[in-house]
Amino acid sequence: MKPRHLPRVALLLLLLAIGLLLGGCQRSEPLPLRLTNVTGHMPDLDFKLTDDHGKAVTGADYRGKVVLLYFGYTHCPDVCPLTLAHLHVVMQRLGPLADGARILFVSVDPSRDTPAVMHAYVNAFDPRAVGLTGDAHAIEALSKRYRSAFTREPGNTDGSYEVSHSSAIYLFDRDGHARVLATPSAAQDDIVHDLHLLLSSGATP
Amino acid sequence: MKPCRLSFLLAGLLLAGGVHATAADHVHASHAWIRVLPGDLPAGAYVTLQNDGDQPVALSGASSTVYAEVMLHHSSSEGGMSRMTMVDALPVPAHGTALLAPAGYHLMLMKASALVKPGDTVKLTLEFTDGSTLATDFIARPANAVDENH
Numbered sequence: 001m002k003p004r005h006l007p008r009v010a011l012l013l014l015l016l017a018i019g020l021l022l023g024g025c026q027r028s029e030p031l032p033l034r035l036t037n038v039t040g041h042m043p044d045l046d047f048k049l050t051d052d053h054g055k056a057v058t059g060a061d062y063r064g065k066v067v068l069l070y071f072g073y074t075h076c077p078d079v080c081p082l083t084l085a086h087l088h089v090v091m092q093r094l095g096p097l098a099d100g101a102r103i104l105f106v107s108v109d110p111s112r113d114t115p116a117v118m119h120a121y122v123n124a125f126d127p128r129a130v131g132l133t134g135d136a137h138a139i140e141a142l143s144k145r146y147r148s149a150f151t152r153e154p155g156n157t158d159g160s161y162e163v164s165h166s167s168a169i170y171l172f173d174r175d176g177h178a179r180v181l182a183t184p185s186a187a188q189d190d191i192v193h194d195l196h197l198l199l200s201s202g203a204t205p
Numbered sequence: 206m207k208p209c210r211l212s213f214l215l216a217g218l219l220l221a222g223g224v225h226a227t228a229a230d231h232v233h234a235s236h237a238w239i240r241v242l243p244g245d246l247p248a249g250a251y252v253t254l255q256n257d258g259d260q261p262v263a264l265s266g267a268s269s270t271v272y273a274e275v276m277l278h279h280s281s282s283e284g285g286m287s288r289m290t291m292v293d294a295l296p297v298p299a300h301g302t303a304l305l306a307p308a309g310y311h312l313m314l315m316k317a318s319a320l321v322k323p324g325d326t327v328k329l330t331l332e333f334t335d336g337s338t339l340a341t342d343f344i345a346r347p348a349n350a351v352d353e354n355h
Contacts, residue, residue, distance in 0.1 A: 074242070077249035077314070078280045079287045081240055082307040085349040120243035124348035164288035183285070184308075 031197045034190040035171075035180045042170070042178035045069070047142040049106070052119035052131035059176055066101040066198045067172040071148050071165050073109035074121045079167065083184045084125040087169070091126050093192050100174075100199050103129040108150040108165050110139055146170055146178070173198045227337030231258030232297060234331060234341040238352075239314065240307075241321050241345045248321070250275075250312040250329060250343055251305045251352065256297040263294040263334040264303065266312070271327050273316035280308050289313075294334050307352055323347040 030039070045059040045067055068087060072080035084105065091098040105122050107113035110133045113121075118131025133139070143150060148166040171180035171194060180194050237252040256262055267275045277292045295310050297303040305311050312329065321327055325345040330338045 074246050076289070077240065077242065077247045078278070078289065078311050079282070079308055081242065081249065081348055085351050088349045089351055117244065117246075121246070121348075124243050126349065164286050166285055167282050167287040168285055184282070184287075 031179070031194075031201060033180055033194050033197060035182045035186055035194050037179065038170075038181045039177065039179050042147075042181075043145055044178065045172045045176040046145070047106075047132070047134075048138055049132040049134035049142070050115055052115050052122055052133075054115040057132070062102055062104070062172075063176050064174050066174055066195060067170075067176075068101065068103045068195075069106065069146070069170040069172065070103065070168075071106050071108050071143060071150065073107050073165065074113050074117055075109065076165075079184070081125070083167070083169070084122075084129065086184070086188060087129075087191075088126040090188055090191050090195065091128055093188070094195060094199070097196070097199050098128055101128060101195060105129055105131050106139065106142060107131065107133040108139060108143065110134060110136055171195070171198060173201065226258070228256075228258075228262035228333035228335045229331070229337035229339040231260075232256050232262060232331075232333070232339055234339060237329075237341050237343040238350075239321065239327060239343045239345045240348060240350060241323055242348050245317060248272075248314045248317075249307070250314055251307065252312075252331070252341060252343070253305070254297045254303045254331075256299060256301055256303075259299050261296055261299050261301075263296045265294045265332050265334045267329045267331050269314065269327065269329045271317055271319055271321065272314040272329075273318065275315070275329070276313045277310070278313045279310050282308070321345050323350075 045062065047059050049057060051057045070083060087103050091101065094101065103126060107118060113133045115133060118133055122129035122131040148168065150165040167184050169182040169184065170178060171182065173179050179198060182191055233255045235253045235255065239248050239250045242248050254264060264277065266277045269275055277295060278289050279292045280287060280289050292310065295303050323345050327343045327345060328340055329343050330340050332338050
């Protein structure tokens with residue numbers, strides 16, 4: 001083959017590759033999500049933690065449910081309750097469909113957030129909210145998995161401390177695939193819209 | 206000598222300007238509520254402050270017979286991170302308002318001596334930087350209450 005034909009061959013190959021990629025996209029039917037679509041850019045839901053009944057749970061236990069994952073802590077009187085209260089309104093707006101979704105509230109403050117404390121806390125917001133806590137390593141692993149971050153800052157002399165934490169809400173489909181990244185200031189309409197899409201798709205209802 | 210002269214000057218200015226009027230005399234509190242959380246978890250308190258006076262004032266904190274500790278805090282979100290910081294004072298401009306509202310300024314209420322339930326009224330004494338105080342009734346609302354006004 002003469003070198004001057006190379007670009008033409010390369011172009012053909014490129015077109016072929018694009019065609020295959022587009023074909024692949026069409027088969028997986030991209031959802032018209034309104035919020036930041038992270039499909040294929042974040043790992044599937046996976047963790048080993050303890051739920052608010054004291055039971056050991058993993059990401060696989062929530063397959064079949066659409067999951068809203070949010071990191072926070074119970075000694076957070078302002079932003080965490082505000083976010084959870086908004087998610088409660090979102091769940092209410094889904095009506096009976098909300099049973100197909102779970103809010104997973106993961107504590108980044110496991111030394112204070114025991115399953116009992118978490119149980120009282122999440123149930124004050126929504127019956128479909130689950131509180132997850134566990135050992136510091138497991139929580140750090142989950143947090144890192146979603147490029148989430150948290151820090152503890154010493155506070156008062158009485159040993160209290162303040163926690164900074166990522167404010168993002170991660171939405172997973174029924175197969176545990178990460179699909180949407182929402183901020184707490186996202187419009188409720190958009191979260192409800194995207195949840196409807198995720199609830200009506202996925203292999204295992 | 207010098208500090209003494211300064212105090213006289215300040216006292217003179219205060220007398221000339223305020224005629225005993227304090228910050229609390231000019232401030233009206235409205236829309237006061239507490240988000241009650243389970244157990245002895247800290248709660249957030251919110252209020253709208255309206256200053257009818259010609260001088261700016263500043264809220265420095267609050268006290269309560271129900272909560273042993275009250276702190277003025279500010280929540281902020283930067284680069285996708287939420288954090289709370291302690292604040293010394295929140296200015297209320299002359300003929301203006303200052304909002305203590307979710308995801309912004311709030312009073313953090315800690316160490317409740319009695320169980321506060323949604324529907325209860327809790328008196329908080331708002332404190333201003335000039336030392337004046339304003340007793341205000343706060344309505345306790347459930348954890349998942351959404352503030353319609355903000």
